Amino acid sequence: xxxxxxxxxxxxxxxxxxxxxxxxxxxxxxxxxxxxxxxxxxxxxxxxxxxxxxxxxxxxxxxxxxxxxxxxxxxxxxxxxxxxxxxxxxxxxxxxxxxxxxxxxxxxxxxxxxxxxxxxxxxxxxxxxxxxxxxxxxxxxxxxxxxxxxxxxxxxxxxxxxxxxxxxxxxxxxxxxxxxxx
Ligand SMILES: CC(C)(COP(=O)(O)OP(=O)(O)OC[C@H]1O[C@@H](n2cnc3c(N)ncnc32)[C@H](O)[C@@H]1OP(=O)(O)O)[C@@H](O)C(=O)NCCC(=O)NCCS
Numbered sequence: 001x002x003x004x005x006x007x008x009x010x011x012x013x014x015x016x017x018x019x020x021x022x023x024x025x026x027x028x029x030x031x032x033x034x035x036x037x038x039x040x041x042x043x044x045x046x047x048x049x050x051x052x053x054x055x056x057x058x059x060x061x062x063x064x065x066x067x068x069x070x071x072x073x074x075x076x077x078x079x080x081x082x083x084x085x086x087x088x089x090x091x092x093x094x095x096x097x098x099x100x101x102x103x104x105x106x107x108x109x110x111x112x113x114x115x116x117x118x119x120x121x122x123x124x125x126x127x128x129x130x131x132x133x134x135x136x137x138x139x140x141x142x143x144x145x146x147x148x149x150x151x152x153x154x155x156x157x158x159x160x161x162x163x164x165x166x167x168x169x170x171x172x173x174x175x176x177x178x179x180x181x182x
Contacts, residue, residue: 066079114147
């Protein structure tokens, strides 16, 4: 999928340097939305180890990690993860995402999220996707609304973000109502 000169594709070990670079440049900006990170998170070696762990999770069927990459130069400009994948009567996954600040407002997160929902339904057969935002993250709430998510509740002290357990708003998008196949 390409939108506004940016391609979304599966995460690869070779993305380690590009991810370390973009995450370092956006470190202060992303801090309010992220768990506490060790210094190694901002290095190529640290990202390589992290990606290898994520690809193991992918191979186990629990995670589908994507990167957003500038089509012309190959720079990483964002990421989108479909994780916590479960089948049986739940048939659900959860999304997380961020976009390089220099690329905001071009519709990247919305288009990427719509594509992840399509793949979750058509390729994985999931019934629903869940997302959560900090209670004041209006940009992310706008992305979720544009991609067809609706708010389902408030979870007090839900995730440990930026050094404290923070309240989150919960959202979901139901993808279909067929019975589970696995
Ligand atoms: C949330 C985020 C991924 C959006 O990325 P993006 O590529 O700019 O998203 P899009 O361009 O698809 O859409 C952004 C929408 O939010 C709106 N928006 C941006 N900042 C806003 C603000 N402060 N208040 C209200 N709306 C805002 C934009 O106007 C746009 O809506 P529109 O198309 O109706 O104009 C990006 O802001 C980000 O990385 N934030 C930090 C990390 C984060 O919050 N991740 C999600 C955790 S739940």
